[in-house]
Amino acid sequence: MYANHPNKKSMQPIRLILSACFAMLGLIASGTATANPKIQHWTTANGARIYFVPSPELPIVDIRVVFDAGSARDGTHSGLARLTNSLLNQGASKFDADQIAERLDGIGAKLDTSSYRDMAIVSLRSLTEPSLLDPALDIMTLVVSQPSFPEAAFKLEQKRTLIAVRGEKESPSAIAEKAFFAAIYGKHPYATPSLGTEESVAALTRQDVADFHQRYYVGHNAVVAIVGAIDRTAAEKIAEKVVGKLPAGETAAALPPVQSLAAAKVEHIPYPSAQTHILVGQPGISRDDSDYFPLVLGNHVLGGSGLVSRMADEVREKRGLAYSAYSYFAPMHVAGPFTAGLQTRNEKAEAALKVLQDTLRDFIAKGPTAAELSAAKKNITGGFALNLDSNAKIVDNLASIGFYKLPLDYLDTYNQHIEAVTADQIRAAFQRRVHPQDMVTVMVGGETAATAAKP
Amino acid sequence: MLTFKRLLMLCLLFPLGAAADNPAVHELTLKNGLKVIVKEDHRSPVVVSQVWYKVGSSYEHDGITGLSHALEHMMFKGTPKHGPNEFSRIIAENGGRENAFTSRDYTAYFQQLEKNRLKVSFELEADRMRNLTLSPKEFAKEIQVVMEERRMRTDDDPESLTDEQFNAVAFLNSAYRIPVIGWMDDLKSMRVDDLRKWYETWYAPNNATLVVVGDVRPQHVFEMAKKYFGPLKPSTIPEVKPRQEIPQTGIRRITVKAPAELPYIVMGYKVPVLHTAKIEWEPYALEVLSGILDGGDSARLPKDLIRGSQVAAQTSAGYSLDARNDYLLELDGTPAQGHDIGELEKALREQVQKLRDDLVNEDELKRVKAQVVASDVYQRDSVFYQAMQIGSLESVGLGWQVGDQYVDKVKAVTAEQVRDVARKYLIDDHLTVAVLDPLPISDEEKMRRSQHSGGDNVR
Numbered sequence: 001m002y003a004n005h006p007n008k009k010s011m012q013p014i015r016l017i018l019s020a021c022f023a024m025l026g027l028i029a030s031g032t033a034t035a036n037p038k039i040q041h042w043t044t045a046n047g048a049r050i051y052f053v054p055s056p057e058l059p060i061v062d063i064r065v066v067f068d069a070g071s072a073r074d075g076t077h078s079g080l081a082r083l084t085n086s087l088l089n090q091g092a093s094k095f096d097a098d099q100i101a102e103r104l105d106g107i108g109a110k111l112d113t114s115s116y117r118d119m120a121i122v123s124l125r126s127l128t129e130p131s132l133l134d135p136a137l138d139i140m141t142l143v144v145s146q147p148s149f150p151e152a153a154f155k156l157e158q159k160r161t162l163i164a165v166r167g168e169k170e171s172p173s174a175i176a177e178k179a180f181f182a183a184i185y186g187k188h189p190y191a192t193p194s195l196g197t198e199e200s201v202a203a204l205t206r207q208d209v210a211d212f213h214q215r216y217y218v219g220h221n222a223v224v225a226i227v228g229a230i231d232r233t234a235a236e237k238i239a240e241k242v243v244g245k246l247p248a249g250e251t252a253a254a255l256p257p258v259q260s261l262a263a264a265k266v267e268h269i270p271y272p273s274a275q276t277h278i279l280v281g282q283p284g285i286s287r288d289d290s291d292y293f294p295l296v297l298g299n300h301v302l303g304g305s306g307l308v309s310r311m312a313d314e315v316r317e318k319r320g321l322a323y324s325a326y327s328y329f330a331p332m333h334v335a336g337p338f339t340a341g342l343q344t345r346n347e348k349a350e351a352a353l354k355v356l357q358d359t360l361r362d363f364i365a366k367g368p369t370a371a372e373l374s375a376a377k378k379n380i381t382g383g384f385a386l387n388l389d390s391n392a393k394i395v396d397n398l399a400s401i402g403f404y405k406l407p408l409d410y411l412d413t414y415n416q417h418i419e420a421v422t423a424d425q426i427r428a429a430f431q432r433r434v435h436p437q438d439m440v441t442v443m444v445g446g447e448t449a450a451t452a453a454k455p
Numbered sequence: 456m457l458t459f460k461r462l463l464m465l466c467l468l469f470p471l472g473a474a475a476d477n478p479a480v481h482e483l484t485l486k487n488g489l490k491v492i493v494k495e496d497h498r499s500p501v502v503v504s505q506v507w508y509k510v511g512s513s514y515e516h517d518g519i520t521g522l523s524h525a526l527e528h529m530m531f532k533g534t535p536k537h538g539p540n541e542f543s544r545i546i547a548e549n550g551g552r553e554n555a556f557t558s559r560d561y562t563a564y565f566q567q568l569e570k571n572r573l574k575v576s577f578e579l580e581a582d583r584m585r586n587l588t589l590s591p592k593e594f595a596k597e598i599q600v601v602m603e604e605r606r607m608r609t610d611d612d613p614e615s616l617t618d619e620q621f622n623a624v625a626f627l628n629s630a631y632r633i634p635v636i637g638w639m640d641d642l643k644s645m646r647v648d649d650l651r652k653w654y655e656t657w658y659a660p661n662n663a664t665l666v667v668v669g670d671v672r673p674q675h676v677f678e679m680a681k682k683y684f685g686p687l688k689p690s691t692i693p694e695v696k697p698r699q700e701i702p703q704t705g706i707r708r709i710t711v712k713a714p715a716e717l718p719y720i721v722m723g724y725k726v727p728v729l730h731t732a733k734i735e736w737e738p739y740a741l742e743v744l745s746g747i748l749d750g751g752d753s754a755r756l757p758k759d760l761i762r763g764s765q766v767a768a769q770t771s772a773g774y775s776l777d778a779r780n781d782y783l784l785e786l787d788g789t790p791a792q793g794h795d796i797g798e799l800e801k802a803l804r805e806q807v808q809k810l811r812d813d814l815v816n817e818d819e820l821k822r823v824k825a826q827v828v829a830s831d832v833y834q835r836d837s838v839f840y841q842a843m844q845i846g847s848l849e850s851v852g853l854g855w856q857v858g859d860q861y862v863d864k865v866k867a868v869t870a871e872q873v874r875d876v877a878r879k880y881l882i883d884d885h886l887t888v889a890v891l892d893p894l895p896i897s898d899e900e901k902m903r904r905s906q907h908s909g910g911d912n913v914r
Binding site for chain 2: 055057058059060089097098100101102104105106107108109110125126127132153156159160162163164166167169170171172270271272273274275305306307308313316317318319320321322323324343344345375378379380381382383384385386388389390391392
């Protein structure tokens with residue numbers, strides 16, 4: 001975000017890590033009654049759900065197509081969903097990867113593919129000038145509906161994925177996250193990394209990818225969010241063009257529920273780093289959880305509001321033990337993780353872990369103070385407009401609302417939901433749902449500097 | 456990891472830009488020297504306020520590296536009026552988001568707020584511009600936080616570690632050799648008095664720019680700025696020595712060994728920037744050259760090295776024309792499985808040679824320019840980015856107006872000019888190369904590598 005300098009490491013934003021967590025949380029806050037975007041919604045004949053907000057000021061249109069085709073759908077082929085998604089623009093219909101790229105770059109359009117545990121995404125940003133938008137939509141349509149998965153492109157992406165998997169082995173935070181998900185999700189589809197493992201990726205075939213696309217990239221499994229300087233008629237045409245010709249197919253089956261953890265588990269992974277990365281947590285909540293508001297608001301106080309949260313205050317501000325210390329719920333289709341984490345110099349790992357645990361236990365026992373609760377509410381509701389101050393953010397919110405089937409007045413009522421939460425409800429929800437005695441603890445690091453041969 | 460890097464490089468490519476129909480920018484310099492710049496954007500009821508100080512790591516010298524960044528951290532630790540961390544709590548209670556960043560050439564603080572809360576930000580920023588407490592007790596804790604930040608971002612990230620040493624070797628006397636976060640040894644010996652001296656030297660209204668973008672009226676913002684910042688006393692700002700890098704007269708090469716899984720190479724050629732260029736079009740030609748290499752998926756590096764010869768698993772190029780002093784055009788990459796770092800270096804240098812030998816073709820040139828034109832509009836979707844652009848251009852001494860000329864200057868670049876700058880600047884005598892040589896991470900890996908010694912292409 002701040003990389004406007006040739007050296008990508010030249011900037012030192014003090015809270016980058018925390019803001020990344022915030023984005024992952026996908027928090028859609030609400031507040032005053034001012035001009036929430038009015039969401040228009042319809043369904044195409046083949047079952048795709050469309051969400052549209054006109055935004056006339058800039059000559060831009062953003063289109064985000066989201067399929068329920070993230071790595072939770074990998075089955076026994078870990079890495080398949082992501083590989084499929086990353087291959088979409090590497091060959092479609094009669095065009096190869098070079099031709100697709102040349103056509104998009106030549107009109108200044110940006111087409112991106114990305115995938116996570118729940119979602120597989122294709123997004124486009126283009127200028128609205130028809131001589132630019134029309135060819136951009138042509139390419140997007142082919143990429144979504146007629147990817148050709150050329151054998152050569154498949155082999156190349158497979159090899160690059162294997163390198164990316166290896167690359168994660170030199171990042172203590174990536175190692176920790178992988179172990180954390182494996183430990184809290186066991187045999188659940190969320191357990192495996194989206195990227196896959198070296199063994200699973202090596203075993204994938206082009207046919208696996210083609211089959212996966214045929215099964216999951218279908219009308220009933222698609223959500224489209226559109227924001228830009230176009231009217232409803234134009235939006236309908238765009239939706240019809242991009243996803244209207246997809247086979248109707250079937251909605252992906254509901255994911256299995258996540259099992260609660262039965263006992264505490266500590267995993268220490270030695271790594272030759274100066275710091276130990278610590279993650280503590282358990283399965284958390286789904287997007288439609290009845291405790292959503294008390295837990296998310298409570299966590300805002302506990303570890304979700306940057307340096308003013310308790311976790312950061314105890315670990316960083318009072319003791320200087322870490323650059324970032326946080327906690328968050330990541331609500332997903334089924335229970336996404338509740339995570340508390342930090343990273344600290346190896347010799348302080350045990351001390352910092354204890355502070356994290358004490359902070360968590362204390363919050364569960366007592367809940368937020370009246371002052372903390374009031375401040376958190378003011379922060380979330382008073383900053384509402386900041387969540388919707390660009391087309392990019394609006395399309396992001398639309399896609400979430402559509403994908404998780406949240407009500408169309410979600411943005412209008414969010415504020416009321418937040419205001420209605422009491423300290424008692426937060427304490428009760430945390431006591432019912434958050435169980436430090438059964439949590440997973442992952443610690444990566446701790447090998448001495450001598451072993452690491454630090455220069 | 457790969458995706459993240461890719462995104463960053465796209466940002467690097469087109470750092471500036473504004474079109475003719477861009478809303479007007481209004482500026483006013485207060486009597487104490489504070490320059491206030493306001494740009495209206497009425498799409499949403501929000502405002503971003505940023506205070507930019509002309510100080511960063513390129514103002515530092517050996518022994519005191521990291522001072523600017525450490526001071527940035529301490530700016531949240533209170534004044535006589537507001538205790539430690541109060542700043543953040545007040546902004547949060549007002550529904551705001553805030554942060555700060557330090558770069559080589561500037562240090563900036565920002566708040567994003569609902570439009571009616573702007574005065575909250577002004578009151579707090581004005582207060583900490585001149586009245587910072589800098590308590591030894593708070594510093595003792597905060598310098599530990601900075602060291603943790605360094606361990607996380609640099610020491611435990613092998614590519615970042617390589618980049619840091621690459622910079623220190625590429626520049627001998629230019630302050631661009633100094634890492635923004637500072638050398639660990641300097642952080643360990645830093646004292647709160649060093650920070651106080653630094654703060655008193657550089658933090659003054661006549662060394663700062665206040666940038667406000669959002670749903671505001673310029674006159675109203677100017678009045679408020681006068682009220683809150685107007686009473687602050689200016690300082691005598693020391694002359695900034697040029698410290699222009701001595702001419703490089705031969706290739707430089709280092710190896711960095713660190714626990715890692717993948718090898719990595721970073722290469723940089725000394726090039727001028729807008730602020731230093733004697734020939735005005737040259738930085739724009741270098742900007743286009745960088746786009747030819749890495750502007751979009753159709754550019755040469757992804758097309759030829761990732762998809763074509765498949766020698767690279769990842770590769771990128773970057774140039775920023777808005778540095779304060781001569782900088783680098785950089786190329787970096789990770790070899791694909793089955794290729795080594797030597798092959799990747801050869802391929803990257805062949806790409807450079809091609810730019811010297813042949814004119815880029817018209818289609819390539821058109822694609823780069825089409826992306827610049829479009830990105831210029833896309834960037835206006837972000838209120839924050841618009842303020843960033845104004846603030847950074849002002850802070851390096853170029854002036855925000857340069858942003859408005861950017862698209863036209865890029866559009867005017869010819870294929871001949873691209874070849875000319877390649878021939879003039881992308882030469883071996885101006886090249887620095889750093890290679891990350893991975894050390895085994897785990898015992899198991901050490902075993903595996905010793906069994907395969909000789910046949911292993913990892914190095």
